[in-house]
Amino acid sequence: MSKESGKLGDFNSDPEKIKIAIIKAKFNSDITDEMANKSNKRLLELGVNNIKNFEVPGSFELPYACKKVINDFDGIIAIGCLIKGETDHYKYIAQFSTYGIQKIAIEASKPIIFGILTVENKQQALDRIDRSITYAENAVEMICNY
Numbered sequence: 001m002s003k004e005s006g007k008l009g010d011f012n013s014d015p016e017k018i019k020i021a022i023i024k025a026k027f028n029s030d031i032t033d034e035m036a037n038k039s040n041k042r043l044l045e046l047g048v049n050n051i052k053n054f055e056v057p058g059s060f061e062l063p064y065a066c067k068k069v070i071n072d073f074d075g076i077i078a079i080g081c082l083i084k085g086e087t088d089h090y091k092y093i094a095q096f097s098t099y100g101i102q103k104i105a106i107e108a109s110k111p112i113i114f115g116i117l118t119v120e121n122k123q124q125a126l127d128r129i130d131r132s133i134t135y136a137e138n139a140v141e142m143i144c145n146y
């Protein structure tokens with residue numbers, strides 16, 4: 001098991017015993033596919049073998065999908081990419097997906113890692129794809145230590 005990438009502390013329980021869902025929004029899929037791949041890879045490196053992947057149309061659908069599956073998992077990584085456009089749509093989707101994801105996590109007492117990029121343009125999204133590695137690390141740390 002390699003724990004090199006982030007500033008990871010010790011895990012209080014065994015990552016091999018946990019079950020994680022990755023839910024990916026397909027909107028801006030050239031970005032989100034890569035994000036999900038990196039999260040999956042890092043989870044495997046950390047010893048998590050029980051991973052199930054789901055897809056939803058866009059980031060707005062992430063809270064609903066999290067709510068539907070959370071009882072079957074120890075935690076979730078929710079992945080999306082919001083690129084600011086000409087309209088207010090971006091702002092509302094960002095607000096409601098953020099609020100919805102946090103609400104479901106608190107209600108279920110299970111961690112949902114917020115893996116939604118909110119950026120001005122495609123280049124900023126490309127520059128932030130590697131953050132997906134820390135989403136995996138954060139998920140394992142939160143599940144194993146809380």
Ligand code: DLZ
Pocket residue numbers: 025027028057058059060061080081082083084085089090093
């Ligand atoms: C409609 C929309 C827009 C304009 N932009 C994005 C985006 O940048 N990232 C994203 O994940 N989803 C976007 N969507 C789609 C919404 O999240 C949602 O799928 C639709 O409004 C249907 O409910």
